[in-house]
Structure formats: structure tokens, C-alpha cells
Amino acid sequence: MLTFIVRRLVSGIVLLLVVTCGSFFLAHLAIGDPTPGLLGNSAKPAQRQALREKLGLDRPLLVQFWDWFSHAVRGDFGTSWRNFQPISEQIGLRVPVTLSVVLTATLLAALLGLVIGVASGRRPGGILDRCLKFASVVLFALPGFWVSLVLIMWFAIQLRWFPAVGYVSPDESVLGWLRSITLPSIALALSAIVMVAEQLRNGFFEVANQDFVRTLRARGLSTRRITVHVLRNASPAALTVLALTFVGLLGGAIVVELVFNLPGIGTLTQSASQIGDIPILLGLTVVTIVFVVIVNFLLDLVLGWVNPKVRDQ
Incomplete structure (x- = not known):
């Protein structure tokens, strides 16, 4: 190991x-x-x-x-060409905003994708399974900014449940922080939920029809225990998709942050790109790649624990 x-x-x-x-x-x-x-x-x-x-x-x-x-390599990315402020400080202020939204969206994708994927895999061809296939086509076709605008119109302007724009730090108000990241997280998570659910559904259905599952049923194991065994064998593909989803959400956060006016790394990337502030862009690239490396490393550890054969690759 x-x-x-x-x-x-x-x-x-x-x-x-x-x-x-x-x-x-x-x-x-x-x-x-x-x-x-x-x-x-x-x-x-x-x-x-x-x-x-x-x-x-x-x-x-x-x-x-x-x-x-x-x-x-020492964590000093220099100063911005626009305002000559330290880049590390600017990124450090914005990373928590983006991570708040992306991690919440990833958590929603993992939990809801798990529930929907297992339920669809246990009853292939059922109503939920057909709805999942329909949602996978529709949500992938809808642009992220359009979904964000619809959420703002429904839940922020009409129902007034959440703020339309802006970000509240958890140091100021935990409830305000949760309300400010809810709509952006949902906007990011919708397509990710369908992606994880569909991958888990396919893996669950494939594993559930293997011989060892029939043997477990013949031995009289409960449906819950059989589901656990099937889920463990079907989870590697879904975990890989979830890790890729996290990386993709980091890129998708740019559009969502612009729509919801969040002071994250997405808006910083957009403003730096407009004026050609290369040090800012390089600093953001390094930080993003560090996140990607960490996520891939954690994924490999989990896959190595779930499937010992992975350790020999």
C-alpha cells in the first residue's frame, strides 16, 4: 500500500x-x-x-x-500587474468562496446521485429510471447561466427565499452564508447529480446481474446486505465520475460566480483574463492544479481501499 x-x-x-x-x-x-x-x-x-x-x-x-x-514553489506568486497587490493574498480571499460552492455542489451530487442511481438501478425501466434518462438529456443541453437565471427568478425574486446575488462570509452569519451559496450550488450540481446517478445506475444494474449476486440471493441474504455488496462493486466508476465532476465544477464556477456576483476565483479569472494579468492567471492555474492533484490522490486511495487490485496498477 x-x-x-x-x-x-x-x-x-x-x-x-x-x-x-x-x-x-x-x-x-x-x-x-x-x-x-x-x-x-x-x-x-x-x-x-x-x-x-x-x-x-x-x-x-x-x-x-x-x-x-x-x-x-515557495507559495509566492508575485504581485498583480493591475493593482500590484500580493497574488497569494488575493487568491486566499477568494478560494473559500469558490470551495464553498463547489464542495456543496459536489456533496449534493454525491448524496442525490447515490439515492437516485441505486433506486434506478434496482428497477430498470421504471418511472424513476425513465425520468433519469430524460433529465440527463435536458440538463446537459441547458447552459449553466440559463439555469442560474431561472433559479434567481423563481427562488430569489418571486419566492424571496434566497438572495439573488452576493456572498456572506460564515464569520458574519452562518445562516446568511448558507443562503448565499444555496442557489449557486444547486445551479452547479444539477447536471452533476444526473451524471453521477446515471453512472451509478449503470454500474449497479451491471453488477446486480452477476453470478455472485445470484449466489447471495440463493443463500438468503437480505436485500439491504445484497445492496451493500452490489454498491461496493459498482462504486469505483461512480467515484471516478464524482472526482471528475469536482474538477469540472471548478471550471463551471466561473459562469455561476459571474451570474450570482460571487467574489470567488472564477470572477478573478475573468477579470484577469480581460486585461492580460498573467501572474494572476498563473497563480490561479497552480491553485487549481493543486486541487486536482489532491482530489485524484484521494480518489486513488479510496479506489485502492474498495478494490485492492487497483494497488497493483
Whole structure:
């Protein structure tokens, strides 16, 4: 088991280094000269050149990379090109907002996906199973911003159960925090619930028709115990989908945060992209990849516990 953990840690670190280094050069290649976005198109060439020298963009790209990378490995992502504030502090203020929404959405997807998937898998072709197939087509076709706007109109404007926009820190009010993240979390979770439920339904149905399940029924085991055995064998695929869902929700949070006006990393990414603030974008990329590596590592540990054969891969 220790060898399995070490292999997964090493692969995660390699992934982090490769994506981080690649993101640096791709960002500079895609954005090119950021001074027009920072100063405006009316800026004079002398002003742009002065800003380039101030930001260190007049140095060779490899020198810029090593300067950034040597600080980034220590958690120092430099300062923003827009306001010259420390990037680590800006990201640190916004990460809890995004994680609040994404983790809540992932939890909803896991719980509701489990219930719906098992219920559909136990009665294939039933009403719930047909509704699941219909929902999978409809929800995947609906854009996230449209779903968010519908939730705002129904539950915020008409019913007034939740605030339409804004974020309340749990330090200020736990109830206010829960109310402020409920609609964004639901908007993110709807398609994820269907995805997890459908994957679990397919796995449950496939495992339930295997020979060992028939043997368990012949031995007189209760339906509850048989369901536990089937669920454990069907869970790896659903867990993988759930981990991928978490990663996907991090990207989908950009749209939801813009609609609900949440001060998370999504809105920070959008504003930094508009002006070409490369240090902010690189810092956000590193933080996101760290989350991806952690989630994949935890997934591997869970899969290794559920299915010991995974440890030999």
C-alpha cells in the first residue's frame, strides 16, 4: 500500500510541474504584450515600454520563468500587474468562496446521485429510471447561466427565499452564508447529480446481474446486505465520475460566480483574463492544479481501499 501511495504522490507532483511550466509559456504566447490591456489602447509607446521594464517583460522569457518558478514553489506568486497587490493574498480571499460552492455542489451530487442511481438501478425501466434518462438529456443541453437565471427568478425574486446575488462570509452569519451559496450550488450540481446517478445506475444494474449476486440471493441474504455488496462493486466508476465532476465544477464556477456576483476565483479569472494579468492567471492555474492533484490522490486511495487490485496498477 505504501508503494501505491508513493507512486500516486510522485505522479501528482510530476503533473503539477508539467502543467505549471506549460501554463507559463502558453500564457505568454497567447497574451503576448499585456501593456495595451493594462494601460489602454490610448497609451503612448514610451508608457508601454516603461511598464514593460517595470514588470520585467524586457528580460528573456527563460529568465522570467525561472524568477517566477523559484518564487512559486515557495507559495509566492508575485504581485498583480493591475493593482500590484500580493497574488497569494488575493487568491486566499477568494478560494473559500469558490470551495464553498463547489464542495456543496459536489456533496449534493454525491448524496442525490447515490439515492437516485441505486433506486434506478434496482428497477430498470421504471418511472424513476425513465425520468433519469430524460433529465440527463435536458440538463446537459441547458447552459449553466440559463439555469442560474431561472433559479434567481423563481427562488430569489418571486419566492424571496434566497438572495439573488452576493456572498456572506460564515464569520458574519452562518445562516446568511448558507443562503448565499444555496442557489449557486444547486445551479452547479444539477447536471452533476444526473451524471453521477446515471453512472451509478449503470454500474449497479451491471453488477446486480452477476453470478455472485445470484449466489447471495440463493443463500438468503437480505436485500439491504445484497445492496451493500452490489454498491461496493459498482462504486469505483461512480467515484471516478464524482472526482471528475469536482474538477469540472471548478471550471463551471466561473459562469455561476459571474451570474450570482460571487467574489470567488472564477470572477478573478475573468477579470484577469480581460486585461492580460498573467501572474494572476498563473497563480490561479497552480491553485487549481493543486486541487486536482489532491482530489485524484484521494480518489486513488479510496479506489485502492474498495478494490485492492487497483494497488497493483
